[in-house]
Amino acid sequence: MDHSLLMAILLLSPLVGFLINGIRYKNPTANLSGGIATAAVAISFISSLILVADLIGMPAEARKIHVSFFQWMAVDSFKINAAFYIDQISAIMILVITGVGSLIHLFSIGYMHHDKGVTKYFAYLNLFVFNMLILVLGDSLLTMFVGWEGVGLCSYLLIGFWFSDKEKAAAGMKAFITNRVGDAAFLLGMFVLFATFGTLNIQEMNALAPTTAEASWLGAITLGTLFLFIGATGKSAQIPLYVWLPDAMAGPTPVSALIHAATMVTAGVYMIVRLNPLFIVAPNTMMVIAIIGALTAVFAASIGITQWDIKKVLAYSTVSQLGYMFLAVGVGAFGAGMFHLMTHAFFKALMFLGSGSVIHAMHEEQDIRKMGGLKKYMPITHMTFFFGWVAIIGIPPFAGFFSKDEILWMSFHSPLGSPALWVLGAIGAAMTAFYMTRLMCLTFWGKSRVPKSVHPHESPTLMTIPLIVLGILSVVGGWVGIPEVIGHSLGDIPNLLEHWLHPVIKPIPNLTEAEHSMEWMLMGVSVSLATISAFIAYHFYVKSPETPEKIANSIKPLYNLISKKYLVDELYFGTIINPLINGSKRLWMFIDVNFIDKITYVISDLVRGGGGVVRALQTGNLQQYAMLIGIGIVIALSIIIMR
Amino acid sequence: MLLSTILFLPLIFALIVLIWPQDKTIRHVAFGLSIVEFIISLIVLKDFDASSAQLQMIEKHMWIERFGIQYFLGVDGISLWLVLLTTFLTPIIILASWNSIDTKIKGFHAAMFVLQTAMLGTFLAIDAIFFYVFWELSLIPMYFIVGIWGGARRIYATIKFFIFTMIGSVLMLVAIIYLMYLTQQASGHMSASLLEFYKVKIPFVGGSILNLQSLLFFAFSLAFAIKVPVWPVHTWLPDAHVEAPTPGSVILAGVMLKMGTYCFLRWVIPLFPDAAEYWAWLFLSLGVIGIIYGALVAMIQPDIKKLVAYSSVSHMGYIIVGMFVFNHFGITGSLYQMLNHGVSTGALFLLIGMIYERTHSREISKYGGLAGVLPIFTIFFFIITLSSIAVPMTNGFIGEFLILLGLHKAQPVYVYFAVTGVVLGAAYMLWMFKRVFFGEKGELVKDEKHPLKDLSVREIAVLVPLVVLVFWMGLFPNHFLDLTKSSVNHLVTNKNKYYLEIKE
C-alpha cells in the first residue's frame, strides 16, 4: 500500500476513534466504546506493522519512510510541514505505542467496565495515542512539540479523569503545569536551535550538527540541547521536575500503565535518541544528562522503598528506571537507552496492569499493608507480575537484565561515563531489587492481611490476556538485544537491536574496545547485588515482618525524610509556588490597586477639588451670570479700545 | 464602493433597528443584518489580492479640502483579517446577547452596529483625521454598552475607561495635527493622508526623548498603548471587563483592544521607524512585564471575568512584544495573535457570560464540580482554555510561538523572561479551570432546587464557529498567513523607508 495512506491510517485511526467516542461521550457502554477504541489502536498497530515490514525490506542505510501531508505554516524562512517519518528509532516506538497501547486498551475494557465515564475515558486514551504518534513521527521539532504538548494534555485529562475528587484534579493540573515548565524550556531550545541551524527539521539538524563547531563550553548547540533536556526532564519525570509523576497515579491504572510507564514518559529519552547526532556534539549536555539520570535513578528508588501505595511504588520505580534511560543516553549509549525504553515498556506496563488487576480485585484498595497472600486468589496476575518482577530486578535472562546491564556497562565503559555513575547505577539496581521484592512480598506472598469485607478474585479474561501477552514479552523482550559479550559466548547470537539501530545512531567518539572480563565482572556484581537485596527484602517482609519497622525506627529522621519524599513537594510549594501566589497578590495590591489607580484618583480628586472651587461662582442667579458676562465684555472692550 | 458599503452598512442597520416597530423580532432582525454584513465582508476576502502589499480597494474623495482631509479607505494584508474578525464577531455577539440583554434591546443593537462601524472605520481609514473620527466614535457606543447594560460598578468602570482612553487620544490628535503641519512643510500642501505622512522625513536624534520623532512617537504610542493596554496603563481594562455586559466584554476584548495593536503596525512603526527602533527596548520590556505581570495577577483573581481580563493584559503583552522585534516572525505572530485573542478571549467571555446567566455569580470560590453538571459547557470551555494557553493545534500556539521565535531572533534576552508566560498562562487558566469545573460541587452548583441547564442549541451555535476557528487557525495557519504575507514582508523590509502604494 501507499505509504502516505498507511501513515494517514496509522495517525488518524486513533483520532477517528477519539471523535467517535467523543461524540457519544455520554454513552456508558464499556464494551462498545472500548471495542471501538481498541479497534482504532489495533488498526494503527497493523498499519505500523506493515510500515515497519516495508522498512525492514529497505536497504539498511536508506530505511526511512517520509510522508508530508501539507505545509503547516510558513513565515519567511521558517517553514514547517505537517510531515512525518519513520526510521529505525521511531519504528520501535510506534510498535511499542500501538502494540502495548492496544493491549492496555483491551485491559481497560475490563478495568473500566463499571465506570460511568468509560466512553470519555476511551476517547481520551485514543487521543493520547494519536498525539503520541505525532510526537514520535514528527519530522521537525515543532511537529514533535505538537505531540509533546498533546500527550501532556491527554495526561492531564486522564489523571484528572475522576475530576470530582479535588486531589485527582489537582494532580492533573500539577502534571500539566510541571510539564509546561519543561515545555517552555523545549520552546527555548527550539528557538536556540533554529537560530543556529535555520531549521527545525530533525533530519536536517542531525545532518548539520556534526559539521557545526561548538564555540564554547556553553555554545548554541549545548544551550539548545540543554533546554531540550530540561523539556525532557519535565516530560520524563527527572530531577527536578519529576514531582508530578507520583501524583499522576491518581488516574485510572491502565492510564498509568500506558502513559506513565510505557509511552509518554519515555518521550524525553526518545527525543534525545532521535536527536542523537545533535546531542553527541554537546558533551557538556551529555554530562548533565548522565548525572541527572543517575541521580534520579537512585533518588527515586530510595523513595520507592518507603512507599505503601502499590501504584506509588511503581511510579517511583518508573522515575528511577527513566533515570537509567537518561543515564544511558547521557553516556552516549543511545541504543541501550532505546533498548531499556522498550523492555521497560513491557515489564512496567505489565506491572501496572498487574497492580490494576490487584486493585480491581481489592475493590479499589491500593495500600499494600492491607494486601498479602494474594497469590492463591489471583494466580495469573501473580504469575505475570512475577515475570515483571524478575525482569525489572535484572535477573537473567529476563528482559530487564539485558537492557539494564548494558546501561550499567556503558556508564562504566563509555568515555562519557565514569565509575561513579556505575556505582550510582548499581546502588539503584540494588534498591530496585529491594523495593520490587518488597512489593511482591507484601502483595502476593506472606500472610494475608486482606480485610474481611474484601473478597479478592482473579480478574476476567479480558484483563488477563494483556497480562499474559506482556508477561511473555517481559520474558523474551530482552532477547533482541543480547549484548555482544553474552551472545558471543552463547554462540554468536546477534544483537539484533544494535544492528537495527546502527545506521541512525552516532557512535560514541573515542570508544575503546570493550574488555570482556571487566564486563563479566560488573555484570556479576550487579546481578548479585540485586539478588542479595531481593533476598534481604524477602527475608524482611516474609520471614520477619517486624524487622523493617525496627530498622525504620532506628533511623527515624532519615526514614521520615525519605518516606515524605524528601519533602520536595513542600520545598517547591514553600519556595516557589506560595511566594509566587502571595507575591502576586501583593503585586496586584501594590501596583494596580494602590499605585496606578491611586494616581488616577489623585488626578480626579484634583480636578474635582478645582471644580469645587469654581463651583462657588455658580450661584444659579441668571442675572449675575449675565452681569459677569457684561463685565467681561466691558473689560475686553476697554482693552481693545485702549490699545 | 465595497469598503464604504461594509463601513456604513452597520450604521444603516442601526437605523433600521431603531425604527423597527416590533420589539419581539428585533434580535432576529439584528442577527440577520449582521450576518448580511459578514457575508458582504467576505467579498473583500474574495477580491483581496494576496500577492500584493499594496493598499487595495481604495476609495478616496476629498472631504475638507483646506486641510487636505480625505475620505480615504483601503485595506491591505495588515487590516484585512481584523476587518473580518469584526464582522465575524458581531453576529456571534448578537446571538449571544439573546438572553443576557433584556432591557433596551433596541438601543443595545443600535449601539452594537454603531460600534461596528467605528471599529471597521478604524481599521479601514487611511486618512488621519478620518481615522481619528472613528477612533473616538468607538468610545461612545462602548461607553453606553458598559454604562447602561453593565454591572453594579458600571459607572465607575465606564468613566475610568473613557478617561483613560481620552487622555491618550487627545495627545494623538495633537500629534496628527502636527504631522499635517509637517506635510505642509514638506510638500507645500497640507494633507492628512497616511500615505503623505509616510513620505515625511521626521528628524530623529537618539539618546533623548526630546526630539521630534520621539515625541510624536510617544504621543501616538500612548494613545494606542492605553487602548491595547500595555502595562502600566492597563488598569481600566479589568474594571471595564468586569462591569461590561457579556457582549460588551466580547467586543472589547475581541476587537477594540486590537485597534490599539493594529494602529501600532499601521501608524507608529512605519511612521517613526527610528524612534520605534530606538525605543523598542522600552516596549519590549513593558510587553514582557505585561506578560508576566498579567499572568501573575490573573492567577490570584477571585473573579473569573477579572482573571480573563488580566489574561488579556498578558496576551496583549505578547502582541506588543511581537511587533517591536521588527522581523517577520514577530509581526506575523502579532497579527495572528490579534486574531487568536479575538477568537479565544472573546469565546471565554461568552462562556463566562453563559454561566453567569445561570448562576449570577462570577466568584470562582462559589463554583466547583461544574464538569459533572454541565458537560457540554465544560467541553467548550476546555477547548477555549486550550486555545488560550496556546496548546499546539489550537490557534493560540501559532501566534505565541511565532512571537517568541521572533523575539528570540531579535532580542534573545527577553525571551527567557517572556517564556515564563507560557508556564504561568497554563497555571492560572488551569487552576481556575480546576477550581470551577473540578472538585466537589460548589455552593452555586449543587443547588438542587435550581439545577443548572446545559447549553442550549443557540448557545452551542454561538460557540461552534469559534471552536471551528480555533482548530482551523491552529491546523491550517497558512490559510490565514498567506494573505498577510506580502504586507508583512513589505513592512519588515521597508521599515525605515515605509511607503504604501495604491492598487488600482
Next chain:
Amino acid sequence: MQSTNFLTEVGLNHYLILSALLFVTGMTGVLLKRNIIVMLMSIELMLNAVNISFVAFSKYLNNVDGQIMVFFVMTIAAAEAAVGLAIAVTIFKRFKEINIKFFEHLRG
C-alpha cells in the same frame, strides 16, 4: 465728519449708535428685570438692536451677507422665544409666578 452736521447727515454711525443704545437698553432689562418673560423680551430687544447693525452695515458696505445674518438672527430669536416661553410656562405651572429666582435651583 461729526459735530457740524451730526443732525443732518445720517450715516452708518448713526445707525450703529442707535443699535448700541437699543442693545444697552435690552441689556439693562436682562440684568435688572425680575420677570422671566420681560427678560426674554429684553433679549429680543438686544437681538433687534444687533439686526439694525447688520442691516446698516449691509447697506453701507454694500454687502448682502448682513441681511442674511438678520434672517438667521430672527430664526434663532423665534426659536429662543418659543423655548423660553415654554420654560416660563412650565415654571409658571409649578410656582404660579415667573420670577427669575426660581431658576436658582439650577445652580451647580
Next chain:
Amino acid sequence: MGNDAFEITINLIKLVAVFLLIVQAVPILVWVERRGSAFIQNRFGPNRVGPLGLLQLLADAVKFLTKEDFAPDKAIKPLFYAAPVFALIPAALAFAAIPLSVPLEIGGYVFRIQGYEMNVGIVFILGVSGLAAYTILMAGWGSGSKFSLLGALRASAQVISYELALGLSIVGVIMMYGTFNLTEMITAQQGAMKFHAFGYEITSRFLPNWGIFYQPLAAILFFAASFAESNRLPFDLAEGEAEIVAGFHTEYGGFKMLMFFIGEYGHMILGSSLMIVFFFGGYGLPGITVDEVRSWAAGVTDGAAGASVLTTLIHFLSFTVKLVLFLWIFIWVRWTLPRFRYDQLMDLGWRTMLPWALGNTILTALVIYFTSVLI
C-alpha cells in the same frame, strides 16, 4: 415719498383716500350683508329707511356715534380705548399696498393708483395684517372680562395658525411669478392664457391668463385662510355667541364697536383684493392686456392724459367689479355655512391646510424646475 412737493401732497392724499375708501365701503357692506342675509334666509331685511333701506346706513351711523361711551370697571382703560383704534390700522395699511388700477400718467408725473408702491408688497401685507392679532388681544385683555379674554385668545390663536397656511399657500404663486411685487404679478396675468413648457409656447384664446388656472389649490387654500384671518363665518370662533357671548368685543358698544366692524370688513376687503391680485388678474380685464386697452383708449380720446385717465378708470372699474363679486361671496358663505368647533378649526388649519399648502409649494417648485430647467 416723492420728489417734489406736489407729488408728496398727492401721495399723502392718495393714502388718506385709500383709507377712506375702506371706511366708506363698510356701511355699504353692512347694508349688503343685511339685505343679502335676508335674501338668503327668505326675509326682508332693512327696508324701512329710504329706498331698499339704503338710508339705514346713515341711521345706524348716527346711532353708533351717539351711543354712550363707557368702559367697564375692571377694564384696563388705555388698552380698552386703544384697541378699536388699532383695529382699523392693519387692514387699512395693508389695503393701501394693493394696486387698484394702472398708474395714471399726467404731465410727466406717474401716479400709482394705490396707497404706496412696495417692492415686497406681499411680505408687507402679510406682516401688517399679522398685527391684527394685537388689537384683538388688546381688546380682549383690556376689557377685563373673562369672555373677552377667552375670545381674544381664541381669535389670536386662530389668526396666527391660519397665517401660516395663508402665507404658505401663496408661496407657489410667488414662485410662479418670481416676484413679491403685486403690480408685476398683475402684469404677468394680463391677456389670454399663455405659458411656456418644455420648450413650447402654449396659448389659449378662451381663457384669461389668471393665476387661478395655474394655482387652483393655492387659490382655494388662500381663500379659506383669508376667511379665517378676517374672523368670519365659518371661522368666527372669536365670537361664539353660545359660549363666550361675543368674544373680544363683548364689552364694546357704540362707535368703538363700529371700529371693530370696520376692521373686520377691512380684512374682508383685503382678502378679496388679494384673491383678485393673485388669482384673478387684479385690475386687468379678462383676456385683454393693458396695452390693448390703452391703445383703444388712445383711439377714443384725444391727448395722452385723457387716454391715461380712461384706461385707469376702466381698470379701476374692473377691479371694483371683481371686488364686489368676492365680497358677495364672503357674505354668501357667512350665511350659508355653519360655524366650526374649535378643535375642528385647529385641525383644519394645521393638519389639512398646512400640509396641502406645503405640498402645493413643493409641487410648484418641481413643476417649475422640470418645465424650465429640464427641457
Next chain:
Amino acid sequence: MITDVLMFWFLALVVLGSGLAVILFTNPVYSALSLVMAMVGVAAVFVTLGAYFIAGVQLIVYAGAVMVLFVMVLMLFDLKRETHSFAAGKISGALKLISVGLFAGLVVGGIVMSQGYFVKENEKSLGAASATQSVNTVAGSQTNLNVVNTDNTKVLGTVLFSKHVFGFEALGVLLTVIAVGTVALARSKGGTHAKH
C-alpha cells in the same frame, strides 16, 4: 434727503422710546406692547435702510408671531402689576448699572472713534477687487454693487441658498429640534421635579 433724515430721527426716537418703555413699564403686558412698537419701529428702520424684504419678515416673524406668543402667554398668566419689577439688590444693582453704562459708553465711544473705519476699509478692499469682479455677488448673478439699495430680494434669495445654504439647513434642523423640545416642555407637568 431731508425726509430720510427726519425719518431716521423720528424712528430712532420711537425705537429707543419704546425700548425704554419695555424695561420701565411695571406691567409686563405694556412692556410687551411696547416691544411690538419697537419692533415695528425697527422694521421701519430697515425700510429706511432699503431692506424691504427684511422689514417685511421682521413684521411677520417678530411682530406677527413671536410677540403674539409673548402677549398671549402674559395674558394667560394674568400677571398684573408687579411691585418689585426689578430684581437687583443695592450693590449688585449698582454694579449692573455701572457695567451697562460703561458698556454703552465704550461701544458708542468705539463707534464714534472708528470714524467710519469699516466703510473705508471696505472701499479699499473693493477698490482692489473691483477690477476683476464684484465681491458681494455670488457667481452667476451679474448684479451691480449698488444692489442693496434697490430691489435686493432676489439677490438675498440667491445668496441665502448658495453661499449660506449650510446655515439655512442648520436652521431648519434647529427649528425642528425647537419644535419638538417646546412641545415636550409644554406637555410636561410642572417641570423636571414632577413625578409622572
